[in-house]
Amino acid sequence: MLSFTEENYLKALVELTVFDADSEEVGVNRLATCLDVKPATVSDMVRKLRDKSLVNYEKYGKVSLTSEGRLKGMMVIRRHRLWETFLSSKLGFSWDEVHELAEELEHIHSEKLINRLDEFLDFPEFDPHGDAIPNKKGEILLPFRKTLSEIEIGKRHRISAVRDQTEVLQYMDRIELKINQDVTIEHREAFDGLTTLTYGNRTSVVSPKLTENIFVVCSECGKAKCTCTK
Amino acid sequence: MLSFTEENYLKALVELTVFDADSEEVGVNRLATCLDVKPATVSDMVRKLRDKSLVNYEKYGKVSLTSEGRLKGMMVIRRHRLWETFLSSKLGFSWDEVHELAEELEHIHSEKLINRLDEFLDFPEFDPHGDAIPNKKGEILLPFRKTLSEIEIGKRHRISAVRDQTEVLQYMDRIELKINQDVTIEHREAFDGLTTLTYGNRTSVVSPKLTENIFVVCSECGKAKCTCTK
DNA sequence: TATAAAAGTTAGATTAATCTAACAATTTTT
C-alpha cells in the first residue's frame, strides 16, 4: 500500500508527464518545485519509487512513470476528481473550495468506495473544473481542448473547463466569469495579449495568464475543434 | 492541527472514559491494548498530549481527558459516525462494511465539510450501528440504545426502533414482530446466540443477525438504561 | 574547450511514531 507521500509523487508525475505532455520525463528539480520539497528529498524518493517499479530513473537521469506507476497515479487523480464532483454536486461546495478538500479525500484507498461513489454520482465525465475523470481502468479521454487565448475574435464560445488552480478559480469568481457561460473576444492586444471579453452583461480586460487557463468550446456546435463557418 | 495518531488516542479515550463509563480515567496498559501499541508508546504519547492540554496525566498516574481533549475526541467520533451513515444510506454499504472505511474518513478535518455532510444526510441521530452521533458542539443528546441481543432474560422490553435496513423489516414482518410490541427473551444459546422470544401470542427462535438490529426499551420505565428492579 | 551555472547527489541531522529490553513503581497476594 502506498503512503500519502508516494501517492502525491505519482500524482505530480502524471500531471507533469501525461497531462502537461511536453515531455514524458521530468527532472528532479522540476519535480521538487512542483511538490514544494527540496531536490535532495526527491532524489531519495525517486530511488525508493524506482525500487518499487513505479518510476524509471537512474542516477543523474530523468524520471518517468512505469505503466504501473502511471496507473496508480491515475487512480489518485480519479479519486480526487470524483470527490470534487461529490463535494460540488451533492454538498453544494463552490468550485474553488473543492480542490483542497479533495487533496485529503483522494488518499482514501478503497476501490469499492470509489466505484460506489462514481455510481452514486451517475458516472460523471468531468469534475467541477471541467477536467476529465479517469475511468476504473485509469484511462482518460483527453478531449481536444482550446483555450480562450487561442480563439477567433468575435466568435461566440462557451467556457467548458478551467485549469485546476485555486488562483484562477478565485480570480474568475471575482470577475463573475463562470463555467458554461458564453463569452466573446472583443479585442486582443498583439503587444501583450491583453484581451477584452464580453459575457453576460459584463466586459472585462484580462491577461493571457487567465485566458491560457480557460478552456472553451464553440457555442454553436459544442466542440473545441469546430468547423462552424460563422 | 492534530495528527491521525493523536486523534486516535483521543477517540480511544472517549470510548474508554465517556462511553464505557465505568471510570473517567484509564491506565496506560489498558489504553495500549485498545490502540494495539505497546505501553511504552502510550507513555510517551500521553506526555505529549498532556503538554498540549488534551489529557490530564502524571507519571505513574491514570489518564483522563481535559474538556478540550474530550471535545476533540468527540468530533472524531462525530465524523466517524456521519461518514458511516453516508456510506450506508447513500452508497449502499452494509453496516458491517462501513467501520473500516470510516476509520480513514474520520480524519478529514474540515468542519464545513462535516456540517454539510450532516445536513445532506438530514441530521441523522444514529449511525448504522445504532450509535448516537454527537452534534456540532460534541454533545450526545440521546446517548443510549440497547438491542434485543443485550437484554436480560425474562425481563419484558418494548421494541422502540429497528435499524434502517429493508431486510430486517421484511424479516420482522414475516414473523409478525412489530415496533412498539412487548417482547421477552425466553432463552439465549451461549454457543451461537440463537434466541427464543415470546411476543403477542407467538414464540420465535431468531439469530443474532436479527436481535442485533432491533432496539428496545424497558416496558416499565420506557428507557434503554433502566433501573427497574424487575 | 575551459569554465561557470545549473542540476543532482550524498551525508548527517531532525521529527513523529513506533519498537524492545531493562528497569522502577505500585498493587496484590500470601
Next chain:
DNA sequence: AAAAATTGTTAGATTAATCTAACTTTTATA
C-alpha cells in the same frame, strides 16, 4: 509486611519523510 505480580517508565534503536550543507555531474556559455 515481604514477595510476587502487575503496571508503567526510560533509554536506545528504527522507519519515513524531510531538511541543510557540502560535494559531484551535467549542461550551457564565453
